[in-house]
Amino acid sequence: MLYAETFQIRGGDFEHGGEVATRIKSICKDLGIRPDLIRRLSIANFEAEMNVIMHADEADLSFQVLPEAVRVVVADRGRGIPDIELAMTPGWSTATPEMRARGFGAGLGLPNIKNSADEFRLESTPGVGTTLTYAVRLA
Ligand SMILES: Nc1ncnc2c1ncn2[C@@H]1O[C@H](COP(=O)(O)OP(=O)(O)OP(=O)(O)O)[C@@H](O)[C@H]1O
Ligand SMILES: [Mg+2]
Known part of the structure; x- marks a missing residue:
């Protein structure tokens, strides 16, 4: 593990929207991660952060830099997603x-995260919360 940090995100907190993604971008720059990989990761982080602010109550976003990949797990408490396939449909919001x-x-956040990442997993329990996991490979 080269770096690990967990950030809190609060539902409805548009005022601070994007701050976690910005913070992670700066950590990645300090670690010398390739700019094109940082760009892809930052798109995913911003969309994931805004989804918590818009659609959930609160979340922990865990960010890990491993030798082979950058991994992010966003575990939220909230209403969850009843139909994942529908939520993944571009334009559905x-x-x-x-x-x-x-x-x-625009209904493009989740498809953007999937397209920006090398690994993507979305799991949700309606009424409980959603866990989104994605990774960008470093090699
Ligand atoms: N963490 C979440 N908790 C509950 N519902 C979610 C969550 N993330 C996404 N969704 C549901 O999936 C839908 C699609 O998400 P997506 O990020 O693709 O689009 P959006 O957030 O509606 O719009 P955009 O991301 O383009 O601003 C959302 O409208 C919402 O209904
Ligand atoms: Mg979104």
Whole structure:
């Protein structure tokens, strides 16, 4: 393990939206990770962070830099996702008009995370919460 840190994200906290992704980007730069990999990871981190803010109550985002990959696990408490396949469909969103007015709710976050990562797993228990795991390989 080259680096590990866990960050808290609070549902509804649009004011600090994106701060965890920005912090991780700066850690990755300090660690000398390749810029194209940092860019892909940052897209995934931002979308995952905003999904907690928009759709969940709170989450722990665990970030790990291993010799072979950067891994992120976002475990949230919240309403969960009843139909994962539907949630993964580009353009499908339950975002409110207020969220759309802030520029969110295109229904592209989860597909973007999947496309940006080399590994992707989404598991959810409705009424309990969602765990999203993804990784970007370093080799
Ligand atoms: N952590 C989560 N908890 C509960 N529901 C979620 C979570 N993440 C995503 N969803 C559900 O899946 C849908 C699709 O998510 P996705 O990130 O692709 O789009 P979005 O967040 O609605 O819009 P965008 O990401 O483009 O701003 C969401 O509208 C929401 O219903
Ligand atoms: Mg989203």
